[in-house]
Amino acid sequence: xxxxxxxxxxxxxxxxxxxxxxxxxxxxxxxxxxxxxxxxxxxxxxxxxxxxxxxxxxxxxxxxxxxxxxxxxxxxxxxxxxxxxxxxxxxxxxxxxxxxxxxxxxxxxxxxxxxxxxxxxxxxxxxxxxxxxxxxxxxxxxxxxxxxxxxxxxxxxxxxxxxxxxxxxxxxxxxxxxxxxxxxxxxxxxxxxxxxxxxxxxxxx
Ligand code: ADP
Ligand code: MG
Numbered sequence: 001x002x003x004x005x006x007x008x009x010x011x012x013x014x015x016x017x018x019x020x021x022x023x024x025x026x027x028x029x030x031x032x033x034x035x036x037x038x039x040x041x042x043x044x045x046x047x048x049x050x051x052x053x054x055x056x057x058x059x060x061x062x063x064x065x066x067x068x069x070x071x072x073x074x075x076x077x078x079x080x081x082x083x084x085x086x087x088x089x090x091x092x093x094x095x096x097x098x099x100x101x102x103x104x105x106x107x108x109x110x111x112x113x114x115x116x117x118x119x120x121x122x123x124x125x126x127x128x129x130x131x132x133x134x135x136x137x138x139x140x141x142x143x144x145x146x147x148x149x150x151x152x153x154x155x156x157x158x159x160x161x162x163x164x165x166x167x168x169x170x171x172x173x174x175x176x177x178x179x180x181x182x183x184x185x186x187x188x189x190x191x192x193x194x195x196x197x198x199x200x201x202x203x204x205x
Contacts, residue, residue, distance in 0.1 A: 002043045002060060005195035006036035012191050019184035023171040028184040031070040036192075038067035039080070053093055057084030057101070071169055072185060075109045075122065082108030095143040099133055102150070102196070106130035117157070119167035120178060122185030124160060128153035129193050147197035154193045158186040 009016075009032050016029030042063035043056055051059075061080035065073050086104035087097050106126040110116075115123040132153035136146040161183040166172040171183070 001196060001199040002036070002040040004199050005192055006033075006040035008191050008195040008198075009033055009036045009188065012188070016184055016188050016191075019182060019187050022181045023166070023174055023178045024184060025170060027070055028072065028188060031068045031072050032188045035064040035068040035073060035076055038063040053087045053090055053097075053101075054084040057081065057087070071113075072122075072188075075113050075185075078108040078112035079105035080108075082111075096137070098143060098200070099137055099146060102147075103130045103134055113168060115168045118164060120161045120164035120171065120183045120186075121166070121168050122183070122189040124164070124183065125154040125157040125186040125189035125193065128157040129189070144197075144201045147193075147200050151190070151194050151197045154186075154190045158182055158190045161186045 013029035013033040016032060017026050018029075020026050020028035039060040042059050046056060046059060057080045061077040061084070064080065065077035067073070068076075082104040083101035086100045087093055090097055093101065106123075106129065109126050110123055113121065113123065115121040117124050117127050129150040133146040133150040136149040137143075141149065159182065162180060164178070164183075165176060166174065166178045166183070169185070171178045
């Protein structure tokens with residue numbers, strides 16, 4: 001999952017920098033690329049059999065944080081740490097465990113950055129994505145369908161940031177000038193959630 005996501009983020013590195021160049025400082029693609037490459041590399045070095053999911057997520061968190069100086073560093077590091085806590089003491093992850101980890105990622109980002117939806121951040125993609133996945137699960141959807149719902153909600157949430165004024169992060173200094181542009185963190189969240197979904201569809205029997 002980490003490798004696949006790192007690959008997709010790398011493909012979108014320049015586009016994410018361009019988006020951040022419009023309403024931020026232009027480094028978001030570099031930050032996300034560095035973070036996911038580092039996390040993926042660190043995770044690949046772990047012993048596949050010995051490393052419990054919690055340890056794996058914590059390893060990813062440390063690597064991501066060390067590799068990234070931008071705001072997205074602590075936000076994703078917290079996401080991974082919370083995912084690790086959500087699956088504590090598990091050796092393998094059931095579909096529900098995986099969804100718990102996914103929801104914990106969104107909650108971790110929200111707790112760390114204190115953003116609510118509507119403030120033009122990655123939370124505008126992550127929050128509705130996590131909510132849509134859990135709602136789909138509640139109505140009996142399988143994990144692929146849950147992540148499909150998450151992807152759709154993330155895309156809609158990202159698109160909605162176009163009409164928002166930023167209340168958190170660097171672009172909050174721009175006021176109305178941020179209007180008309182999507183948030184780079186929301187755009188990268190869509191890529192990450194799409195990759196997680198693609199991974200699950202690939203490995204879900
Ligand atoms: P920086 O702004 O430090 O250069 P990045 O370019 O890596 O960091 O990331 C910018 C993105 O981080 C924004 O587009 C936004 O989605 C997200 N972000 C910034 N502050 C917050 C916050 N408090 N909560 C959630 N997301 C945030
Ligand atoms: Mg930036």
